[in-house]
Amino acid sequence: MKSPNDFLAHIPPSIFAVMSTLANEHGAINLGQGFPDTDGPQWIRDVAAQALIDGPNQYAPDRGVPALRQAVAEHNKRFYGLDIDPDREVVVTSGASEALLDCFMGLLNPGDEVIVLEPFFDIYVPQIKAAGGIAKFVRLEAPDWTLDEATLRAAFSGKTKLLVLNSPMNPAGKVFKQEELDIIARLLIEFDAYALCDEVYEHLTFDDHSHIPLMTLPGMRERCARIGSAGKTFSLTGWKIGYITAAPGMLNTIANAHQIVTFASPPALQIAVAQGLQADTSYFEGLAKGMNEGRRLLTDGLKKIGFDVLPCEGTYFLTADFAPLGFNGDDVEFCTWLTKEAKVTAIPMSAFYAEENGAPPRSLTRFCFAKKTEILEEALERLNSFFSKNRITAHA
Numbered sequence: 039m040k041s042p043n044d045f046l047a048h049i050p051p052s053i054f055a056v057m058s059t060l061a062n063e064h065g066a067i068n069l070g071q072g073f074p075d076t077d078g079p080q081w082i083r084d085v086a087a088q089a090l091i092d093g094p095n096q097y098a099p100d101r102g103v104p105a106l107r108q109a110v111a112e113h114n115k116r117f118y119g120l121d122i123d124p125d126r127e128v129v130v131t132s133g134a135s136e137a138l139l140d141c142f143m144g145l146l147n148p149g150d151e152v153i154v155l156e157p158f159f160d161i162y163v164p165q166i167k168a169a170g171g172i173a174k175f176v177r178l179e180a181p182d183w184t185l186d187e188a189t190l191r192a193a194f195s196g197k198t199k200l201l202v203l204n205s206p207m208n209p210a211g212k213v214f215k216q217e218e219l220d221i222i223a224r225l226l227i228e229f230d231a232y233a234l235c236d237e238v239y240e241h242l243t244f245d246d247h248s249h250i251p252l253m254t255l256p257g258m259r260e261r262c263a264r265i266g267s268a269g270k271t272f273s274l275t276g277w278k279i280g281y282i283t284a285a286p287g288m289l290n291t292i293a294n295a296h297q298i299v300t301f302a303s304p305p306a307l308q309i310a311v312a313q314g315l316q317a318d319t320s321y322f323e324g325l326a327k328g329m330n331e332g333r334r335l336l337t338d339g340l341k342k343i344g345f346d347v348l349p350c351e352g353t354y355f356l357t358a359d360f361a362p363l364g365f366n367g368d369d370v371e372f373c374t375w376l377t378k379e380a381k382v383t384a385i386p387m388s389a390f391y392a393e394e395n396g397a398p399p400r401s402l403t404r405f406c407f408a409k410k411t412e413i414l415e416e417a418l419e420r421l422n423s424f425f426s427k428n429r430i431t432a433h434a
Contacts, residue, residue, distance in 0.1 A: 049164055053389035057373060061383040067417040069336075070373075070385040072208070072355060074408040078274040079314070079321075086277075086310035098305040100297050102130025102281070106308040109315040110266070110281045116319075117240075118251050120259075126286045129293045130308055132300045133278035134238045134267040135161060140299060141234045141263050141282065142169035142200075144292035150199035155185070157390035157398075159208050159236070171199070175395040180357065180402065181348045183212040187221045194229045201231060203252055206239040206352025209390050209404045213247040213351040223255045232288065233258070238267035238280075241322045243352040244330050253283070260285045263292060268311040271325070273408075277307045329354050332407035332414055339418035340405070343425050354408035357387060361401040363425060368400040376403075380424035382417045 041047065054071045061068040077083065101107065107130065111122040122128060131137040138161065146152065148170035154162055156177040166173050176193045178185060203222065205214040214222075226233055233252055240249045253262040263284040269275035282292060336356055337347050346359040365372050369386035377383045384403040391398030407414060 045164075045167060052160060053385055057377065057383050057385055060374065060377050064378050064381060066377045066381040066383045067413060067420065068383045069405045069407075069409065069414075069417055070383045072406045072408065073269075073275045074273040074354075075410055075413060076273065078272040082272055082274070082310050082314045085313050086306050089306035089309040094305055096305075098130075098302040098308060100301050101125075101293055102128065102303070103305055103308045103312070106130055106279075106281070106312040106315075109312040110283060113266075113315045114264075114283055117322075118254050120251070120253060120283075122283055123286075127283055127289055129282045129289060129296055130303055131280040131282060131296055132303045133269060134236065134265050134280040136278075136296070136300055137265045137280040137282050138162070138234070138236065139165050139169070140292050140295040141265070142166055142171060143295035143299075145200055145232055145234070145263070145288065146171040147199070149197070151195060151197040153190070153193050153198060153201040154392075155202065155204070155207075156392065156395060157209055157387060158202070159204060160389055162202055163392065172197075173392065174198070175392050177391075177395060178210065178212070180210075180359075180399060183207070183210045185214070185218045185221065190221065191225060194225055194231070196229070198229050198231045200234055201226060202234045202236065204236040205252075206237075206243055206249060208239065208353050209355050209385070209387060210357060211348070211350035211353050211355055213243050213249060216250060219250060219252055219255055222252060223258050226261055227257050231261070233262045235262050235264045237264055238270040239353045240266060241271055242326055242329055242354060244326065244333060244350065247351040249352070260287060263288055268307075268314065271322075272311070272314050273325075277304075277311070279303055279307050279311050329408060332409060332411070335411065335414050336405060336407040336418070339414070339422070343418070343421050348402075354406055356405045356407060358384075358403050358405060359401050360403060365401075369403055372401075373403055376421075379428075380420055382420050 057070040107124040107128040110128045111124040114120040114122045142165050146169045150171050152166050152171045154173050163173050174193045266281050268279040340347050344363050348357040373386045384405050387402035388398040
């Protein structure tokens with residue numbers, strides 16, 4: 039019998055599935071997988087519920103219901119000053135994951151090179167490969183994750199078609215600065231390449247950091263596909279509603295990919311998200327404020343236990359170095375041990391690196407703070423109790 043697709047047949051289970059299964063087996067508090075443990079605003083859910091009753095419940099237009107495309111355009115204008123044509127420059131997708139795949143399929147030809155910044159969200163590379171692209175990696179080094187211009191330039195070539203920019207950046211919690219975006223923009227123009235901008239955490243920045251879409255920079259309007267996510271913006275990850283904004287020259291082929299991948303997303307959810315995007319600015323400010331409380335709580339607690347907590351400028355993830363705790367093993371072993379023994383689950387950061395780009399850091403973990411206060415407090419209590427008895431561990 040002929041074998042199925044060689045590439046897809048050998049993709050291992052995601053690190054999130056592996057660690058979540060382990061957490062369930064051992065009754066651990068799961069701070070690994072990145073989703074809030076409370077549902078989004080009641081008023082948005084009420085709109086969706088009523089729209090489900092009232093209809094329509096047949097196929098939505100393939101590019102999205104007009105109300106949501108209009109709301110996406112207005113959202114771009116309100117927050118970033120971008121003038122977007124809702125009919126020609128917006129496509130609604132079944133989540134940001136589909137949006138990413140649509141962009142890779144729509145923009146890449148077999149053999150095209152794609153620059154990926156490490157550490158990266160783990161779905162990028164298999165999607166690039168499935169679309170026929172070749173990933174080229176540029177590593178950002180902890181703890182400050184600064185983008186080095188010379189290193190980035192060395193990754194570009196005549197074969198470069200696309201650069202993936204995730205800002206705010208999962209898992210590093212980095213928000214790219216204006217000067218870094220300027221570097222990226224210059225190189226994209228010089229090498230005539232596109233940017234796929236994963237901006238699902240656009241409203242989750244902290245302290246004095248603010249999100250700047252690459253699309254707003256000179257020369258970038260025609261080169262960027264910008265992805266947003268209702269799941270992240272409204273804490274409704276199960277709805278799987280994403281949206282892509284791009285100039286027609288890019289969006290038309292991306293929309294063709296969407297047409298053959300899912301065609302359309304649930305209309306009731308689109309109608310609700312359209313109203314959500316029109317919410318008062320205070321909602322978006324409150325979202326970041328609420329997440330920031332969890333960030334501070336988890337940061338302070340992990341530091342008191344002995345972790346070295348790296349800066350977090352955005353997203354809802356903290357990177358913590360466990361080396362000061364004296365554990366004699368790598369990050370996968372540490373997260374497994376932590377889950378089984380301390381009953382708290384994190385994600386090993388090495389999962390967000392490409393082995394072909396050199397050995398990844400082996401003492402970093404990712405914790406999610408998008409959880410209820412009492413959950414974070416219980417997790418910290420478990421960790422504090424455990425490490426007060428296991429400060430130095432000779433791991434077998």
